[in-house]
Structures are given as structure tokens and as C-alpha cells.
Amino acid sequence: MELLEEKRGVDRRNFIKGGAMAAGALGFAALAGCAPKDSAKDTSMASTAGEGWDDEADVVVIGLGGGMAAVLAAVDAGATVIGIEKGSAMGGNWAINTGVVFAPATDAMKNDGAIDERTGAEDTIDSAVDDWIRCAKGNCNPDLVRAVLTEEQSFINSLVADGVNVKTELCGMANAPIARGHYIVGDDGNRSGGGAFTNVLAERVNNTSAKILLDTTAKRLILDDAGNVRGVEVREGGKGKRIAAKAVVVATGGYTANQEMRARWNPESAGWGVIGSEFAQGDGYEMLLDCGASFAGFKTISPSVTLEKNSRDTFQTNNYQIFWETGAASLIMLDSAGKRNRSETQPYTQVDGALLTVPNYQVFDQTQLDDPNFCLCNGWSKESLNKAIEDGWVVKADTAEELAQLLYLDPEVVSEEIKRFNEGAAAGTDAFGRPADTMRALQPPYYAATGTNGISGTDCNCLKVDDQARVLDRDGDPINGIYGGGNDMYYWNWAGSSYIASGGGAGAAYGFSVIAGRNAAAYALSEK
Numbered sequence: 001m002e003l004l005e006e007k008r009g010v011d012r013r014n015f016i017k018g019g020a021m022a023a024g025a026l027g028f029a030a031l032a033g034c035a036p037k038d039s040a041k042d043t044s045m046a047s048t049a050g051e052g053w054d055d056e057a058d059v060v061v062i063g064l065g066g067g068m069a070a071v072l073a074a075v076d077a078g079a080t081v082i083g084i085e086k087g088s089a090m091g092g093n094w095a096i097n098t099g100v101v102f103a104p105a106t107d108a109m110k111n112d113g114a115i116d117e118r119t120g121a122e123d124t125i126d127s128a129v130d131d132w133i134r135c136a137k138g139n140c141n142p143d144l145v146r147a148v149l150t151e152e153q154s155f156i157n158s159l160v161a162d163g164v165n166v167k168t169e170l171c172g173m174a175n176a177p178i179a180r181g182h183y184i185v186g187d188d189g190n191r192s193g194g195g196a197f198t199n200v201l202a203e204r205v206n207n208t209s210a211k212i213l214l215d216t217t218a219k220r221l222i223l224d225d226a227g228n229v230r231g232v233e234v235r236e237g238g239k240g241k242r243i244a245a246k247a248v249v250v251a252t253g254g255y256t257a258n259q260e261m262r263a264r265w266n267p268e269s270a271g272w273g274v275i276g277s278e279f280a281q282g283d284g285y286e287m288l289l290d291c292g293a294s295f296a297g298f299k300t301i302s303p304s305v306t307l308e309k310n311s312r313d314t315f316q317t318n319n320y321q322i323f324w325e326t327g328a329a330s331l332i333m334l335d336s337a338g339k340r341n342r343s344e345t346q347p348y349t350q351v352d353g354a355l356l357t358v359p360n361y362q363v364f365d366q367t368q369l370d371d372p373n374f375c376l377c378n379g380w381s382k383e384s385l386n387k388a389i390e391d392g393w394v395v396k397a398d399t400a401e402e403l404a405q406l407l408y409l410d411p412e413v414v415s416e417e418i419k420r421f422n423e424g425a426a427a428g429t430d431a432f433g434r435p436a437d438t439m440r441a442l443q444p445p446y447y448a449a450t451g452t453n454g455i456s457g458t459d460c461n462c463l464k465v466d467d468q469a470r471v472l473d474r475d476g477d478p479i480n481g482i483y484g485g486g487n488d489m490y491y492w493n494w495a496g497s498s499y500i501a502s503g504g505g506a507g508a509a510y511g512f513s514v515i516a517g518r519n520a521a522a523y524a525l526s527e528k
Contacts, residue, residue, distance in 0.1 A: 053231065056244035057082040057211070058524035060232050061517065062218040063284065065092020065277075066486040066509030067251030068201040069155075070517030071210050074249070077521035081210040082243060084234060086217040086279055090205065091198035092253055093277045093487060094506050099193035100171060100181045101510070102503035103152035104128030108159075108166040108182055117177035125149060131176045132500060139496025144467045148494060148511035155510055156182050159200065167191075173501035181503050194506060221248060221287050221482065229481035246524035249516045250471070251486025251509070255282025280487075285463065291482070292473045294464040296493075328374055329440035331364040332421050334448075338409035340417055343434035361407055362449045363418070365442040376449060394449045403446045418442055462489050469516035481527075483520045485513030 058079035061070045068090055071083045089095075105123040116123055125146065132145050159166050164184060171181030184196035205212065216236040224230050231244040255261040257280040289295060333344050338361075368374055369385075376385050376394075388394040397403035404414035420431070421442065428436035463484060465471055470478035471489075486509045494508065 052242070053244040054241040055082060055211075056080075056231075058245065059247045059249065059517070059520045060084060060243055060245040061249045061251060061485075062232065063092065063250065063252035063486050064090040064205070064212070065094045065198065065251065065253060066506070066513045067092075067249065068198070068205050069151075069510045069513035070249040070251055070483075070485045070520070071205050071212075072201070072208065073514045073517030074521040074524075075208045075210055077518050077525070079247075079521035079524050081208075081521075082245070083205065083210055083212045084216050084218050084232070084243075085212070085214050086283070087277075088215050090202045090212070090214075091195060093194075093280060094509065095193075095195045095198040096277060097194040097506065099183050099191070099196060100169070100503035100506070101152065101156065101183075101197060102171055102173075102180055102501045102507040103156040103182055104149050104180050106153050106156040106160070106166075106168075106182065108156055109168050109179060111160070112168045112179065114168050114179040123178050123180065125153065127178075128180065131173060132495070135174055135176075135500045136495045140494045141467055144494050147467065147515055148508055151511035151514045152507040155507075155514075159184070162200075164200065171502040171504075176501075180501065197506065218252070218283060218287065221250075221291055223291060227480055229479070245481075246527040247481045247483065247520035249469075249483045249485050249513070249520050250284040250288060251484070251489070251513050251516070252282075252284030253277065253280045253487040255285055256280045258282045261285070284486075288463050288471060288482070288484075291479060293479065293482075294472050294474045294476070296462050296464055328364065328368055328371075329438055330368040330442045331362060332417070332442070334361045334363060334409070334414065334417060336360070338404060338407075338413040338417065340421065340432065343430065343432040345434050345438050360450075361409070363403065363414075363442065364447050366445050366447075367440070367443065369447060388449070389447065394447055396445055396447050398445050400444075400446060403448055407448055407450070418446075462493060465489050465493055465512075465516075468519045469512055470519070481520075481523055483516035483523075485509070485516035489516075 059070075059074040059081045061067045061074065061081060061083045064071070064083050064085035067083070071081050074081045083090075085092075105125050105128065109123055114123065115121065116127065119127075128149050129142065129146050132149065133140060133142060136145075156166060165186075166182050167185055168179040169181045169183065170177065170179050173180065184192045186192045186196065213234070213236060216234050219233045219235055219240070221229055222231040222233060222242070229245065229248050231242055232248055234241050234243060255265075257278050261282045285295075328344075331344060332340055333342075335341050362376070364374075372382070374385075375381060376388075385394065389396060395403065395406040397406055400415040400418050401411035404411040407414075421439070424430045424434075425436075425439040425441045428439075430436070430439060463471060464476075465484040466478060468478075469483045469485060469489070471482045471484045473479050487505065489512055495504070499505075
């Protein structure tokens with residue numbers, strides 16, 4: 001498990017972490033910048049104002065994780081394209097996640113003989129659309145759902161057609177027993193992570209006419225007086241540049257690595273570590289909100305364990321909690337108030353995201369610790385777990401009250417929660433529907449690890465778009481020429497507050513980006 005180094009350095013505790021246009025071409029006197037509030041302090045950016053455009057394209061795509069799909073779609077539609085990526089390589093959050101893409105009715109599923117156990121037949125787009133709407137509790141745009149799922153299917157089919165070894169698995173979608181999760185098997189025969197998908201996309205992008213600017217940060221969008229996008233200001237090599245564009249796709253990812261934004265918009269997550277890319281700083285949010293974009297309510301989910309309360313670290317490995325896989329019978333999860341709020345055996349994809357937006361504590365006992373198959377999280381060994389206990393990152397206590405004090409929780413609340421769980425285990429019932437055969441009463445000594453459910457690279461928040469991926473303003477009208485793709489845009493628009501299925505993030509980021517790139521190109525070309 002590797003830690004992405006932060007500016008402050010690597011902590012000693014890391015053992016647990018794993019061609020330019022003429023100046024007057026677009027009428028500079030009529031241009032206005034949608035700038036972040038502190039942009040006036042950025043003298044290097046201000047120095048370019050009024051001096052002309054440094055580059056131009058029909059479409060500029062900001063963020064080259066899922067946004068790579070927007071580049072490909074825009075080029076295929078006949079547009080000239082410039083892609084901007086603040087990192088030194090394309091890939092974003094997708095490149096460092098566990099590497100599953102949700103997609104329905106694919107050739108890979110047919111090759112694996114995937115059958116819907118409910119019907120005994122192969123999957124269909126219609127069935128997947130119905131399942132998605134059901135799991136989203138109707139909080140989605142059905143036309144957008146169908147469009148995105150269709151693009152996900154096309155992506156996987158293109159990989160299979162190119163000879164990529166794509167395999168399938170069940171993906172945690174509630175009451176949908178069919179293998180719609182897709183992953184790539186490497187040349188070594190082992191399962192690959194998300195980087196295998198982004199490597200394919202990066203190769204495809206590099207084989208196009210698109211101009212790719214790495215180590216380049218978008219600073220603001222430039223609009224004219226009528227509210228039409230006219231370009232992007234960026235910083236490249238320490239210098240400010242202005243890139244003219246008729247349409248812009250913003251696919252910059254979320255803000256989960258930005259502690260200030262998280263403290264502002266969901267303070268319960270402030271200070272906690274983040275699973276995902278260190279570049280998820282909310283750049284797109286700042287640019288678009290300054291241009292009047294409409295912000296959807298913030299929801300996040302993460303099935304991850306950091307084990308360091310208020311560590312503020314950025315992790316590049318997503319290690320799933322595995323209690324539902326290994327039969328951790330004497331283990332419960334407590335939220336930040338010290339209470340249980342769901343059945344611990346439920347996969348994270350089957351729970352409304354609203355329940356997964358707070359840090360949590362995993363409490364288990366000596367019997368569970370002694371289980372040779374129990375290591376708390378994927379990628380760990382017994383040695384890792386014992387080391388965490390020895391160093392105090394997993395705390396130990398002889399009583400529930402002492403445990404609560406070590407976790408800075410209310411002793412009475414924690415004691416009562418353990419008591420209720422134990423009574424349910426004895427009676428064979430549970431208030432949250434946990435199966436009786438997965439429950440075993442907790443007995444002292446107790447152990448607890450702090451974790452995060454809600455601070456990850458998968459965001460269920462977004463800025464609002466329509467079914468053409470056009471970014472909407474606060475009145476619900478499209479902002480001319482601005483499109484949304486990648487991790488900034490998709491979830492609220494097609495899944496509400498729920499995380500529907502494993503791979504739904506990567507799959508949707510790709511699908512949204514295709515739709516955004518294609519429509520951005522059509523808009524840009526119509527402006528010629």
C-alpha cells in the first residue's frame with residue numbers, strides 16, 4: 001500500500017498505507033473571466049490579459065482521467081482538441097482505483113457466459129436501465145441513464161474487439177445477480193487495476209491529432225458578455241496562458257483531496273484521510289461555480305479503511321472493508337456518534353450514500369482477532385494488524401467504556417450499542433436486518449479501528465448537467481459551450497445520493513465524458 005507524498009513529506013506512520021489566434025479575433029474588450037475569488041492575487045495569470053491567445057482549439061478538455069473519453073469523442077466528431085491535465089500523466093483517480101468498470105450486455109459478458117439469474121438469459125440494456133432506476137430510487141434521468149450505460153457497453157466492446165482480456169464479475173448491485181463488473185487481466189495472468197483501462201485510453205488519445213498539455217493547471221474559464229465560453233486560462237511551466245475554445249469540457253474530478261473544501265461543504269469529513277488522487281482539489285468546482293453553475297447536494301461514499309483519525313493523508317490504494325467477505329461475526333461499525341446505522345454485512349453499494357458520509361469505527365473482539373482469516377482490510381496480514389495494534393492505530397480496551405474514551409465517544413452510547421448487538425446475536429435478530437448466522441456477541445477485550453466511509457475518489461456529489469452533458473446554471477439553463485464529464489458531473493445527475501454498483505464511478509465518468517465530448521464538438525463546429 002503506497003502513500004502519495006504530500007508537500008509536508010512522508011509521515012513515519014506510512015507502514016499502514018499502503019497555433020495562436022490574432023489578439024482581436026474574439027474581441028477581448030467583450031471578454032470576461034469567471035475567475036476563482038483569489039485569482040486577482042495571481043499576477044502571472046493577470047499578465048497575459050489583453051495580449052492575445054496563446055493557443056486555440058475547437059474543444060478544450062480539462063482533466064484527463066475519464067476526460068480522455070471526451071478527447072476521443074470530440075476528435076472523432078471532427079473537432080480540433082486540446083487536452084489539459086495538471087498531473088504528469090493521464091489517468092486521474094481512475095488510474096489508481098481497483099479497476100472495475102460497470103457495463104451491461106457486453107461482449108465480455110457473453111464470452112464469460114454471464115447469465116441473469118432472474119431470467120436465465122443474457123443481459124440487456126433495458127434490464128440494466130431498469131435496475132439502475134430501481135437502485136437510484138427513481139432519482140435519475142432515465143434518458144441519461146440509458147445513454148451512459150450504452151457508452152459503457154460500447155467501451156467494453158471496443159476493448160474486447162481490440163483483443164484486451166476483459167473478464168467479468170458480480171458488482172454488488174442490489175438484487176441484480178448478473179456479472180456487470182469488468183476488469184482487465186494482464187499479460188501475467190493477474191487481475192489489473194484501473195490503470196489498465198486508462199493506459200488503453202491514453203494510448204488511443206496519443207494516436208489522435210489532439211494536443212495534450214501535461215503538468216498544466218486550468219485556472220478559470222473565459223466567457224464573453226453574453227455568457228458564451230470563449231477560452232480557458234491555464235498555468236503551464238509557471239507561466240499563464242490563454243487558450244481559445246468554442247466549447248470546454250470540464251472533467252477535473254472531485255474535491256476529496258482538498259481539506260478546505262471538505263471542511264466548508266461537509267465538515268464531518270474534515271481532517272480525515274482520503275482515498276484517491278492528490279490532484280482531486282476541486283478545480284472544476286471553483287471554475288464552474290464562479291460561472292454560475294448549479295451545485296447539487298454533497299454525498300460521498302467510500303468502502304475504505306485508513307485507520308488514522310485526522311491523518312489528512314492522501315492514499316493511492318483503495319482497500320475495501322472485508323467483513324462481509326470473511327465472516328467477521330463479532331465486528332460492528334459505529335458512526336461518529338458511536339452508533340450503528342446499518343447491517344455490517346451489506347456491501348457498500350447496496351446502502352443509500354446518505355448513511356456513508358461520516359467517519360466510522362470498526363469494533364471487534366479477541367475472538368475475531370484470533371480468527372486466522374481476519375486481517376481487517378484487504379492487503380493486510382496478521383503481522384500488519386498486530387503492528388497496528390502495537391503502535392496504537394488500532395486501540396485495545398478491557399471495557400466498552402474504556403474503548404469509547406479512547407475513541408472520544410460517549411461511553412454510555414457505545415456500551416448500549418454493544419449491548420444491543422449482543423442481545424440481538426443471542427436472540428437471532430437484528431434491528432438492521434443483519435443475518436443471524438453472521439452475528440456473534442462481542443466479548444472483552446475489545447479492539448477498534450477508525451476508518452472513513454465518505455472520503456474517497458468516488459463522489460456522489462456534482463454540478464448539474466442535462467442529458468446532453470451541458471452544465472446548467474442556477475436557473476436550470478445551459479451555460480453556452482460548457483460541458484461536464486468525468487468525476488465532477490455524473491452521480492447526482494443519474495443516481496441521486498446512492499452509490500449504485502461497483503465500477504459505477506469509472507463507467508459513468510467514461511460514459512459522461514463521451515457524451516460531453518461529442519456534444520461539445522457539435523456545438524463548437526456549429527459556431528464556425
